[in-house]
Amino acid sequence: MRVVLAGGGTAGHIEPALALADALRREDPGIGITCLGTERGLETRLVPARGYELALIPAVPLPRAITPRLLAVPGRLAGAINAAAGVLDRVEADVLVGFGGYVATPAYLGARRRHVPLVVHEANPRPGLANRLGARLTDHVFTGHPDAVLPHAEYIGIPLRREIAGIDRLSMGDKARAYFGLDTDRPTLLVFGGSQGARSLNRALLGAAPYLRQAGVQVLHVVGPKNTVEEPLPTGRGPQYVTLPYIDRMDLAYAAADFAVCRAGAMTCAELTAVGLPAAYVPLPHGNGEQKLNAMPIVQAGAGLMVDDADLTPDWVRDELVPVLADLERVAAMSDAAARMSRRDADVALARRVIEIVRAGRAGG
Incomplete structure (x- = not known):
């Protein structure tokens, strides 16, 4: 054949x-x-x-x-x-x-x-x-x-890919966080904007780094191969903020995370539900609006949040996202809802x- x-x-x-x-x-x-x-x-x-x-x-x-x-x-x-x-x-x-x-x-x-x-x-x-x-x-x-x-x-x-669809995120969590140099026992936020990154996501989340650290949340942030990090990031003891230009092991990135902030492309939505990872979806503000349609059923099922690109700011992260990350029962319920939607x-x-x-x-x- x-x-x-x-x-x-x-x-x-x-x-x-x-x-x-x-x-x-x-x-x-x-x-x-x-x-x-x-x-x-x-x-x-x-x-x-x-x-x-x-x-x-x-x-x-x-x-x-x-x-x-x-x-x-x-x-x-x-x-x-x-x-x-x-x-x-x-x-x-x-x-x-x-x-x-x-x-x-x-x-x-x-x-x-x-x-x-x-x-x-x-x-x-x-x-x-x-x-x-x-x-x-x-x-x-x-x-x-x-x-x-x-x-x-x-x-x-x-x-x-089987590497994504077949992953057991919970059993691989400690190993995956160690792979990226993260602490194994802290809430972990994954930020990514597609293969080239997303500048609006980068600006908002990097600007919110102090709020996330104060809340005890560590971050794995894929900024994109052509983007640089100009803002000074927290150093010393406390939750880490790890930035990388690109990750070729997204299976491990998903396993390391408890929550994600990302665009809402069809593949992204499919992969996150497959691994049971809840997310705050930020649909691309251009095009025909399909990214919002991609994420809408996930949000309606209680498996994610949605925020317009123009509304994604450090203050939104502080006021809307951080309280969700601090609510472990809600995050677990959102994870279960995401997994139930997967194909x-x-x-x-x-x-x-x-x-x-x-x-x-x-x-x-």
């Missing part, structure tokens, strides 16, 4: 694709897997690091509105479709699984041209252009959010459905 995965550009598209790849290999180590991407995306680093073949096609970002740039799309898109179809031919693909993003559009159209079965997975509550197109070309559509609206859609959850086996479920779709196609062909 030969599977081609289209999920390039951002980690939100790539990580579910790689989680599915891992699950497919666990189901059948003989499955051949090729990932489609472009030279501009994170896939050039993430895919080879996970041991999978990466085939590059031209990048064709599609405008979200009718602009003069749209006039240049047809010719460039035709070239990308040809390139995607060429990859499908070369590997003799049995199925294409797409996760949206600018790699997916030519991949979907290339699969349609070659009569290759097509599977679409949409992580967000508001589907993007690529997956709205892909869902019209197939009956095999799966979503990571229960409120996503696409034709033929079935809610299945977001495929996650920890979406990778396995999607892998088995993909295998079924290929076998049904072969039997029918």
Whole structure:
């Protein structure tokens, strides 16, 4: 069986694709897997690091509105479709699984041209252009959010890495805190803003460092690879405030934490509920508002807080977050609520459905 995965550009598209790849290999180590991407995306680093073949096609970002740039799309898109179809031919693909993003559009159209079965997975509550197109070309559509609206859609959850979905946060807590040089017996707050960090989160939490320390809370803060810490942090005895540019062991970061402050991307929400980690979600203030929609069911279930980016200040941390962190029973209840929302086996479920779709196609062909 030969599977081609289209999920390039951002980690939100790539990580579910790689989680599915891992699950497919666990189901059948003989499955051949090729990932489609472009030279501009994170896939050039993430895919080879996970041991999978990466085939590059031209990048064709599609405008979200009718602009003069749209006039240049047809010719460039035709070239990308040809390139995607060429990859499908070369590997003799049995199925294409797409996760949206600018790699997916030519991949979907290339699969349609070659009569290759097509599977679409949409992580967000508001589907993007690529997956709205892909869902019209197939009956095999799966979503990571229960409120996503696409034709033929079935809610299945977001495929996650086993390192995340399978973690026992409570049993690994002491080991994880020691890994980051933190005390093993203090309440721990994890702060992160995605792969590049988030300056508004950095400003608010670094500014609130004295309040957190006074409350006895230690902090593990991922500031982002291009961001620097200019504010002086507390030193000497007492709760620590550890800043790092990047963490490649987010499983340990989750295990070390009792609570998080973060953005509300689909992957972030899925991972935090999978590990049962409550959070204060700060939706990205730009875009189409999907991050607020991602976090809303979690907040409504009592598994998190939500604060607008403009309202996130050191005073908010002092007045709203610190009292929650001091209430251990509330934090434990929020953790339980988060865990009850999780779909920890979406990778396995999607892998088995993909295998079924290929076998049904072969039997029918």
